Amino acid sequence: MTTKTKNKVVTICIAVLLAGIFLWCLCRPADAFSDSERRALAQFPELSAETVLSGKFMTEFESYTLDQFPLRDKLRTLKAVCAFYLFGQKDNHDIYLAQGYASKLEYPMKEEAMERAAGRFAYVYDKYLKENDAKVYFSIIPDKNYFLAEANGYPALSYETFFEEMKKDMSFAEYIDITGLLTLKDFYRTDTHWKQENLIPVAGALGEAMGTPLSGEYRVETLDYPFYGVYYGQSALPLAAEEIKYLTSKALENCKVFDFQNNKETTVYDMEKAYGKDPYEMFLSGSLSLMTVENPNATTEKELILFRDSFGSSIAPLFAEGYRKITLVDIRYIHPDLLGRYIEFGGQDVLFLYSTLVLNNGETMK
Amino acid sequence: MLFSSIPFLYYFLPVVLILYFIAPKGLKNAVLLLASLFFYAWGEPKYVLLMIASIIIGYLSGLLIEAFREQRISKIILGISVGINLGFLAYFKYADFFIENFNTVTGLSVPFLKIALPIGISFYTFQILSYSVDVYRGDVPAQKNPVSLAAYVAMFPQLIAGPIVRYANIAEELKERTHSFENFALGIRRFIFGLAKKILIANTLGELCDIFKASEEKSVLFFWFYGIAFALHIYFDFSGYSDMAIGLGRVFGFHFAENFDYPYISKSVTEFWRRWHMSLGSWFRDYLYIPLGGNRVPKARWFFNIFVVWFSTGFWHGASWNFIVWGLYFAVLLVFEKMYLLKKLENSRVLSRVYVLFTVLISFVIFNAADMKEAFTYIGGMFGIGGVPFMTKEFVYYLRSYGVVLLLAIVGATPLVKQTVLKISNRNTNSQKAVNIAEPVLLVLLMLVMTAYLVDGSFNPFLYFRF
Numbered sequence: 001m002t003t004k005t006k007n008k009v010v011t012i013c014i015a016v017l018l019a020g021i022f023l024w025c026l027c028r029p030a031d032a033f034s035d036s037e038r039r040a041l042a043q044f045p046e047l048s049a050e051t052v053l054s055g056k057f058m059t060e061f062e063s064y065t066l067d068q069f070p071l072r073d074k075l076r077t078l079k080a081v082c083a084f085y086l087f088g089q090k091d092n093h094d095i096y097l098a099q100g101y102a103s104k105l106e107y108p109m110k111e112e113a114m115e116r117a118a119g120r121f122a123y124v125y126d127k128y129l130k131e132n133d134a135k136v137y138f139s140i141i142p143d144k145n146y147f148l149a150e151a152n153g154y155p156a157l158s159y160e161t162f163f164e165e166m167k168k169d170m171s172f173a174e175y176i177d178i179t180g181l182l183t184l185k186d187f188y189r190t191d192t193h194w195k196q197e198n199l200i201p202v203a204g205a206l207g208e209a210m211g212t213p214l215s216g217e218y219r220v221e222t223l224d225y226p227f228y229g230v231y232y233g234q235s236a237l238p239l240a241a242e243e244i245k246y247l248t249s250k251a252l253e254n255c256k257v258f259d260f261q262n263n264k265e266t267t268v269y270d271m272e273k274a275y276g277k278d279p280y281e282m283f284l285s286g287s288l289s290l291m292t293v294e295n296p297n298a299t300t301e302k303e304l305i306l307f308r309d310s311f312g313s314s315i316a317p318l319f320a321e322g323y324r325k326i327t328l329v330d331i332r333y334i335h336p337d338l339l340g341r342y343i344e345f346g347g348q349d350v351l352f353l354y355s356t357l358v359l360n361n362g363e364t365m366k
Numbered sequence: 367m368l369f370s371s372i373p374f375l376y377y378f379l380p381v382v383l384i385l386y387f388i389a390p391k392g393l394k395n396a397v398l399l400l401a402s403l404f405f406y407a408w409g410e411p412k413y414v415l416l417m418i419a420s421i422i423i424g425y426l427s428g429l430l431i432e433a434f435r436e437q438r439i440s441k442i443i444l445g446i447s448v449g450i451n452l453g454f455l456a457y458f459k460y461a462d463f464f465i466e467n468f469n470t471v472t473g474l475s476v477p478f479l480k481i482a483l484p485i486g487i488s489f490y491t492f493q494i495l496s497y498s499v500d501v502y503r504g505d506v507p508a509q510k511n512p513v514s515l516a517a518y519v520a521m522f523p524q525l526i527a528g529p530i531v532r533y534a535n536i537a538e539e540l541k542e543r544t545h546s547f548e549n550f551a552l553g554i555r556r557f558i559f560g561l562a563k564k565i566l567i568a569n570t571l572g573e574l575c576d577i578f579k580a581s582e583e584k585s586v587l588f589f590w591f592y593g594i595a596f597a598l599h600i601y602f603d604f605s606g607y608s609d610m611a612i613g614l615g616r617v618f619g620f621h622f623a624e625n626f627d628y629p630y631i632s633k634s635v636t637e638f639w640r641r642w643h644m645s646l647g648s649w650f651r652d653y654l655y656i657p658l659g660g661n662r663v664p665k666a667r668w669f670f671n672i673f674v675v676w677f678s679t680g681f682w683h684g685a686s687w688n689f690i691v692w693g694l695y696f697a698v699l700l701v702f703e704k705m706y707l708l709k710k711l712e713n714s715r716v717l718s719r720v721y722v723l724f725t726v727l728i729s730f731v732i733f734n735a736a737d738m739k740e741a742f743t744y745i746g747g748m749f750g751i752g753g754v755p756f757m758t759k760e761f762v763y764y765l766r767s768y769g770v771v772l773l774l775a776i777v778g779a780t781p782l783v784k785q786t787v788l789k790i791s792n793r794n795t796n797s798q799k800a801v802n803i804a805e806p807v808l809l810v811l812l813m814l815v816m817t818a819y820l821v822d823g824s825f826n827p828f829l830y831f832r833f
Contacts, residue, residue: 006802007551013806014554015383017813022380053411058367065372066824069817079822082815087570088770090763108582155763236822 024070031068036076036233038277041067076236084237090154095235098152101189102231102239103144107155109162110360117362118169121352124307124336125172128345134305137210138173140166141311141355143192147184162356173352176209178202190239191229192357193280196314197245203318210349212302212322218247227279244279247318251297255320260290260342261333268293268317283313289333290342293317298324303348307331309358323349332358335366367408369557369610370564372820378405386618387545395517395540398618405522406486413484416454421516423450424494428501428508428515435504444502448495455491458484463685486526488682490519492649497533499653506534514540523614527607529625529645536620543619553616558809558816560609563602565816567775571599574768575734586754588761589747595768597723597730598775601630604643630779633718634711635699635725646682650675673697683733688741692732699725 001009031041045051045060052058069075083089090096094105121138129136140163149156167175186198200216207214226241246269257266266285274282284291287310304323306312308330319326327343358364367374382401389397407414427447434440456464462478469476497515500506509515515533518540524531578584578592608625615622629641639647658671673694680693703711711718728745735741747754777783791801 001799001802003798003802004547006805007547010551010555010806010809011547013810014558014813017810018376018380018383021376021817025376055409055411058373058408058411062371062373063824065377066821069372069821069824072821072824075814075818075821078815078818082818087566087774088767089570090767153763153766155760 021070025065025068028068028070030064034067034073034233035277036073036236038230038233073236077238080236092236093234095231096152096154097235097237098148098154099184101144101148101184101187102229102235102237103148104192104231104234105149105155106143106145106157106357106360107149109157109165110362111165113362114162114165114359115169115362117354117359117365118166120331120336120362120365121170121307122172124331124339127336128339128343129350130172132346134345134348134350135210136173136350136352137176137206138166138170138352139176139178139206140359141194141353142179142182143355143357144184144187146179146356147182147187157356157360159356162360166359170352173350174209176206178205181205188227188229188242188280190232190235190242191227191280192231192355193229193314194311195245196247196283196318199315199318200247203315206315206351206353207319207322210304210351212300212304212319212349214318214322216318216321218249218252218318221246221248223274223279223282225275225279229280230278244274244282246282246314249321251295252317252320254295254297255317256294256296257284258292258294259285259288260292261288266291268320280310280314284316284328286310286313287330287333288328289330290339291328293320293326293328295320295324298322300324303327305329305343305345305348305350307350307352307354309354311355312353315353331366332364333366367405369607369614370561370569370816370820372817373408375817375820378408383617394618395511395513398522399513399517399520402517402520402522402525406520406525409526410485413482413487416458416484416487417490417520418516420451420454420490420494421512421519423447424497424519425509425512425515427498429510431498431502432508440502444498447498451491451494451498455487457481458487460681460685489528489530490525492530492646493519493533496530496649496653500532500534506537509533509537509540521615521620523618523620524611524622527604527611528643529608529611529622530649531615531622531645532649535623539620545619549619550617553613553618555805555809556613556616557610558613558812560606560611560613561816562812563606563609563778565819567771567778568599568603568606569819570768570771571595571602571775574764574771575599577764581760583758583760584747584754585756585758585761586748586750587757588764589744589754591761591765592744593727593731593748595772596734597630597727598772598779600730600733601626601779602775628779628781630723630726631719631781632722633715634703634708635696635722636703636708638722638726639696639700646679650679654678669701672701676700686737688732688735688738691738691741692729695729695732 030043033039034041042060042063044064045057047057051060080092083092084097091105095102096105125136142159145154145156146159148154163179181202182194186194188195197220200218204214204216223244223246225244227244228239228241232239248269252268255268257268258264259266268284270282270285273279273285278286280286284293293316298320300322302323303325304319305327306316306319306329308316308328309332312328316326316328327348329339329343367378369375378401382397385401386394386397403414403418406417424447427443430443431440434443458481461481465476465478468474497506497509497518501508509518518531518533518536521531574595575592578588578595581588605626612622612624623645625643625645627641627644629638632638632641655671655675658674659667660671661668663671676693676697677690678693679696680689680691683689683692711721731744731748732741735744743752746752750756787801791798
């Protein structure tokens with residue numbers, strides 16, 4: 001190819017590329033939602049003298065062009081592949097891959113956030129539990145980075161210090177250590193969460209420590225729908241789908257679940273959510289501020305109040321065997337001052353069960 | 367509007383190219399002007415009027431200076447034009463800096479004006495000033511066509527980040543220029559390479575600098591790593607923008623002067639400044655240093671001239687003391703070199719380069735500091751002052767994570783790649799053909815990868831929040 005020809009080829013290639021993508025951007029219908037990021041996508045902004053003069057139109061138009069760009073998810077994959085394999089970067093938007101697992105860097109330890117979380121738990125204790133003869137327990141769920149980060153050269157929380165700090169700040173509760181009962185295999189490869197089918201020993205240990213032995217006899221069911229966890233979309237890499245397995249039994253099937261947030265009865269496993277955007281939300285319908293699980297077949301009158309994050313959704317059903325009623329509270333979505341309206345405190349077992357991820361971002365607690 | 371954005375690349379640029387190339391010759395400057403005003407208004411809808419006012423002042427003063435040439439009044443008109451344009455710059459860029467220092471000195475509390483800085487004001491003001499002075503000096507005739515002058519000042523390729531294009535250099539091309547496949551291909555290639563420098567290297571190193579600043583585990587090695595990363599970041603960012611501007615200019619038939627010439631291979635700071643932001647250096651030389659008397663004056667006055675020029679150079683970069691200190695730091699180095707060091711540096715290939723890299727790296731730590739306190743902390747940190755550990759795990763991680771990009775940046779900051787490609791293509795006809803075939807493929811691939819990086823910039827997961 002002569003230089004003259006090359007100049008023509010370059011001109012034509014780039015002109016076609018620019019004009020082609022321009023036309024494609026103009027012609028393609030706008031998408032409403034990004035499944036990979038689990039968020040609504042920007043739409044064409046309002047065009048008016050006011051929005052133009054304030055610069056709002058331009059800012060929103062830029063977001064619109066980015067969100068609605070043709071082949072957006074494929075381009076995000078191309079970027080991730082370049083970042084990891086061409087430029088040798090160890091993470092992409094803090095998501096990294098190690099030992100076949102995708103995880104997100106959780107670093108450094110945020111002492112203020114931890115203190116905020118512990119402070120809110122102490123507030124709940126002082127307001128409702130101190131005077132009510134409650135047995136208060138506390139346990140921390142290590143996130144995937146506990147098993148993965150340091151061992152693979154990624155920055156990690158100093159977990160030992162983390163646990164010690166939390167124990168010190170929560171001296172009003174009896175600490176139950178579950179770290180030795182978990183391994184990396186107990187977590188999904190593409191998601192933050194742990195697998196319910198592996199949690200029987202953890203639930204057993206927690207129950208044992210609270211004086212409620214659990215037999216842990218369940219049937220394992222497999223959801224007939226592929227599960228792509230939250231890191232699948234965030235990493236933008238072509239990771240394989242996983243299976244969601246869930247534990248059930250006659251007793252669990254008969255449990256009555258009430259969702260106070262939406263004021264409706266629901267079920268332990270929400271099959272509508274199982275086939276939705278985030279199948280992990282099938283466990284007690286995902287992130288809800290306040291709900292109860294009642295087991296009419298329980299052979300005890302004991303009750304449990306579980307202060308929890310989303311990890312609690314999948315383990316809570318496993319406590320139903322040992323408690324007539326479990327109340328699940330997520331104080332990220334309901335202010336502790338409101339709890340007195342819904343819960344009659346007195347004599348229950350109380351378990352604060354939180355993951356390191358949430359505790360290290362404890363500013364989200366109300 | 368930024369060159370490295372989807373609205374520019376896939377909306378603005380295709381439309382402007384189509385309109386420009388289908389427009390008849392007599393209307394091309396008008397198309398370019400309208401496109402440039404739209405480009406500017408996109409980011410600064412209100413300040414576009416300020417730029418138009420500056421252009422009108424420049425245009426009228428040019429005509430009047432020429433009309434009253436050789437008369438005292440032309441000098442007055444020049445003074446008024448320069449005064450108004452510098453006044454705009456002083457007001458919009460420096461007002462709060464002056465107020466802050468006035469308050470510090472007097473103990474008063476004059477309220478800040480909190481004026482947003484109009485994008486590109488430092489560049490277009492200097493272009494208008496150079497035009498007015500050149501007309502006054504008789505170096506160029508005044509431009510009679512307001513559209514041509516406005517197209518020169520507002521031309522979007524160089525409007526917001528330079529290079530500072532001299533009117534004299536493109537006056538002829540504003541009248542008559544060639545459009546060809548060669549110009550388009552060479553221009554777009556330069557643009558794409560500039561875009562790659564910005565998106566793939568500068569932005570990635572910028573991320574690293576942000577990570578360092580936010581880190582709670584700084585170490586001596588991390589401070590040095592940051593210093594190197596920032597020095598490369600600013601080079602790739604700025605020279606990348608200049609490449610894009612020069613490339614786009616070429617697409618439209620203009621030949622802008624070069625702005626960077628591998629500054630990090632310099633053997634002295636004097637040489638560094640002949641290779642770094644060349645259009646700014648030559649502007650200060652021609653419109654400040656030489657009018658002050660340059661070096662053809664007694665030694666004390668010569669040094670004074672150098673300090674004035676470098677004070678101004680630093681101040682031009684931003685309304686903050688660290689920019690002034692940065693400029694004066696170079697003044698000291700340049701005086702020192704002129705007096706003692708230059709000859710010694712010429713004799714040492716290695717030491718001279720180590721000296722330049724070290725002094726320039728320190729200068730950029732000052733440049734990028736939020737204030738002088740931070741600058742001293744960072745420079746101290748590089749030498750372990752303040753009980754900083756030598757190394758942390760965090761540093762090792764980021765070295766591993768950004769090492770490849772850093773290495774690419776180091777190689778890319780030298781002429782090695784360019785020389786290698788030239789060597790291959792000049793070897794024989796077949797090599798030339800291979801390079802010619804590879805070029806369009808590489809350019810298209812680069813465009814796709816950079817588009818992927820830009821689109822990924824919108825990555826904004828709903829963290830619901832950690833469930």
